Amino acid sequence: GESVGLHLPTLSVQEGDNSIINCAYSNSASDYFIWYKQESGKGPQFIIDIRSNMDKRQGQRVTVLLNKTVKHLSLQIAATQPGDSAVYFCAENIKGRAGTALIFGKGTTLSVSS
């Protein structure tokens, strides 16, 4: 079946750099996307979400960009900190359907060195 995928499995950056994590999705019907952060042995932690009627959304130090034309999603983290080291997943959902689960991408491991 269709699933969300990621371009890069690992990303290593220096503290203070900006990080960009990419995600490709294949379900053209998906209209709601979320980025999650997962630390070892813990459940996913919500970072930011975006609906398909938007192409950009900003949070604190994070920005999500959505390009529906090429079905691409990215997460930008400004001034990356060691505490940002974790695995990042994008997830998609067809929000118009009640009780629909999130489908997760493969994940990118972000490693921040100081």
Next chain:
Amino acid sequence: GAVVSQHPSWVICKSGTSVKIECRSLDFQATTMFWYRQFPKQSLMLMATSNEGSKATYEQGVEKDKFLINHASLTLSTLTVTSAHPEDSSFYICSADRVNGYTFGSGTRLTVV
């Protein structure tokens, strides 16, 4: 904020035994809950959708007789791994569907020896 409590956080069991994992919504009612499984260095894979008062919907390839899901109340869903085998060792995570988003439990690390 909305909290989903998952218990136990880790469990070790012998092959052939059954293990029950609980997922509770503490401050809201969850008509729908989802169960995921995550193997090391892999993504979360949806196992089933649990609806209060009705049978769960399982994803393709997930054995419904092995992974029993019960959602008898609006605040509790349980996943029972029956006749567990070492290959069932994994990280199991529940999630609740809310009007304004999803809330995840902290996960259960199951080790079958």
